[in-house]
Amino acid sequence: MTTRRHPHRLLPVALALGLLGACTLPPAAAAATKLPAPLLDAPPTSTHGEQVAVFAGGCFWGVQAVFEHVRGVRRTWAGYSGGSAASAHYDRVSEGDTGHAESVKVLFDPAQVSYGQLLQVFFSVATDPTELDRQGPDSGTQYRSVIFYATPEQQRIAGAYLAQLGRARVYAAPIVTQLVPLRAFYPAEGWHQDYASQHPDDPYIAINDAPKLASLRQWFPALYTR
Template sequence: MRTLSRSSLMLRAGAALLALVVGACTASPATRDGAMIPGPTNDPAPATRGHEQVAVFAGGCFWGLQAVFEHVKGVQQVWAGYAGGSADTASYYRVSDGDTGHAESVKIVYDPAQVSYGTLLKVFFSVAHDPTQLDRQGPDHGTQYRSEIFTTSAQQAEVARAYIAQLEAARVYPAPIVTKVEPLPAFYMAEGYHQDYYRTHPNDPYIVYNDAPKVAALRKLMPALYQTETALAQAQQR
């Protein structure tokens, strides 16, 4: 898919509907029965103190990732974009070819006094995507849809790797975790029409079948962590 033309949207919607019919789901297999995965045992305060911290995750189409994390209390801003490749290929047209090294990603700005990095990882590994799917998420296939954590500090890398080891040791999932952990080379903003796609296109079949259930799962499984869109707008104004 090179552009978000009517035909490409129809293809995405058709693939999403097929995934629904055959029983596929892009949320974590550990949460499909309504159970919640354990939180990380290693979740220290950030080494570099400050009001805002940044996390960057990749796990399938960035529309769904952005939708989920915008509803996490303590998150102040989420942008859809590209990470893992170079600046000259950081566009939807090129990234969709699957050969740029980029992954569709989200950059999350959050207040560590309200939500920890480990808690964001818990959301990432539970309701935001399925960390056992290699180079795909539900109906979307290709390296640009891989599961990856792009770290911005040595501490983030330590916490992420320790959490993956913890989840694997507990056999939380029926298959191995394939999530990569690598330092963030750079984050490039996606085109404007991708930003807040969940909020601006709530009736798009792709959103209805793939992303709305993730937001609903966050609200059901982590009610104390869930924030409304009004709360997010207020956080952005501070």
């Protein structure tokens, strides 16, 4: 069962905050912490190009918003990964039984930002990797935390970083983020794309995702871009 919101049923921000309680932090903000950089990363390159990374870490609105503000990211898409094309539709995915996870496709320039740096941002800012089949206020397998690796190199780097974080015991609970091959990515419906930047006053965005952007700006000033 999911607590997912509908975009046309919006409460005023003040009312939404009141319902949560004046001193209640959004779950993602409460769990966020800047993590160490990966010990294993792609070698530096001065050659500009384009590579693809796909991450799932809860509602794709917030994950997309984070990566849209990372230097070297050329474009992002909200969408679905993990299931079939036939079920890659919001109404079906929201039922939680399609195998899809709400995901974000990131097109980045490896000469400006490395895959390891994207992983560091993902785990520090965009997701809580200890939450199983949920993220913050949203529950269901469609909100699980996943790294969909596109190449063997991405698999090695992501696997090593998961092991590194596990050894460092940076979380009080076990990391449940999945590491699986990218089979396909299906862009979500148009109204989902760039939702956070287009609807900054949506209470869901203000409460759950604005703190993520604040953390990105504070912890990664060299990577943050408007």
